[in-house]
Amino acid sequence: MASRLDVPPPFRSVDDVVGGLAALDRQFQAARDLRGLFVMAYVATTDTITRWIDQGAFLDNAAMTRYVVAFGNAYRRALESRVAGEHWRVPAAWRQSFDACDARTPGVYRCLMLGINAHINRDLPHAVIEAGVNVNCAGCYQDYVRIDDVLRLNMPLVRRRIADAYGAELPVSQRWLGHFAGSRIHRRFKHARRNSWEFATLLARADTKTARRRVYNLIEERAENAGRKILLSATGVGHIASTAGTAAYNHYVRYFGDRRRHARGPVFFDR
Numbered sequence: 001m002a003s004r005l006d007v008p009p010p011f012r013s014v015d016d017v018v019g020g021l022a023a024l025d026r027q028f029q030a031a032r033d034l035r036g037l038f039v040m041a042y043v044a045t046t047d048t049i050t051r052w053i054d055q056g057a058f059l060d061n062a063a064m065t066r067y068v069v070a071f072g073n074a075y076r077r078a079l080e081s082r083v084a085g086e087h088w089r090v091p092a093a094w095r096q097s098f099d100a101c102d103a104r105t106p107g108v109y110r111c112l113m114l115g116i117n118a119h120i121n122r123d124l125p126h127a128v129i130e131a132g133v134n135v136n137c138a139g140c141y142q143d144y145v146r147i148d149d150v151l152r153l154n155m156p157l158v159r160r161r162i163a164d165a166y167g168a169e170l171p172v173s174q175r176w177l178g179h180f181a182g183s184r185i186h187r188r189f190k191h192a193r194r195n196s197w198e199f200a201t202l203l204a205r206a207d208t209k210t211a212r213r214r215v216y217n218l219i220e221e222r223a224e225n226a227g228r229k230i231l232l233s234a235t236g237v238g239h240i241a242s243t244a245g246t247a248a249y250n251h252y253v254r255y256f257g258d259r260r261r262h263a264r265g266p267v268f269f270d271r
Contacts, residue, residue, distance in 0.1 A: 007024075008076065011069050014050050014069060021043045025040055038111075038112060046072070059140075060139060060140060063131065063140060067128065073130075079098075092227075094118045096224065096228075100114050100231065116189075117192075118223060121219070128197065145194075152186050199215065
């Protein structure tokens with residue numbers, strides 16, 4: 001059974017996010033809690049993004065600051081609801097992740113990938129909108145895709161930290177997997193993040209409560225479906241970019257698109 005956590009209060013700044021994640025990382029490692037796998041990766045990437053913001057590396061550093069805070073709070077809310085026993089408030093993809101980490105049976109890589117799936121496929125579209133990022137702005141999209149480089153640069157560091165902290169729970173037969181799968185995982189991350197931008201665009205376009213609910217349900221379905229595939233896969237690697245498939249395409253066309261323009265489906269959707 002996972003230990004009780006001290007969940008940080010809502011994040012108001014990038015420093016809050018960095019400090020809160022670091023505190024969670026320490027608690028998870030002390031308890032040998034597999035939820036720490038995701039947080040360990042999250043700490044590394046957030047540290048890098050924070051340095052880049054401080055260095056003025058983005059076209060709109062203020063928007064990226066809001067994005068980091070909104071994205072961090074999405075995870076914090078899911079974790080807080082789980083710790084409080086308010087399971088009905090926990091998104092389905094996060095329930096998959098937390099349940100797997102508590103059970104420990106899916107293994108290190110599946111637990112890691114389930115957390116990443118929930119955060120990218122479920123939380124990311126909402127964080128983009130909550131942060132007020134302009135989804136019609138080319139520069140904003142350029143900043144958004146720069147995060148792909150952060151993920152790529154931090155993969156070796158995350159692999160080393162996982163091996164140091166959780167290596168005893170990693171089967172010998174899978175210890176080579178991190179090196180083999182690194183480039184493949186990065187490609188999947190990029191694709192999943194493109195999908196999430198598309199869903200953020202749909203949320204921004206939705207001008208009625210019904211339309212917003214449809215997009216919200218698609219986001220939830222996409223993340224939960226990807227989580228199921230991760231659980232069923234041999235290693236947990238390779239399914240992070242799963243989407244709601246044809247259902248997502250049909251909803252896109254019906255409510256937001258033009259069949260003639262999108263005859264082969266939106267560019268970022270898997271069909």
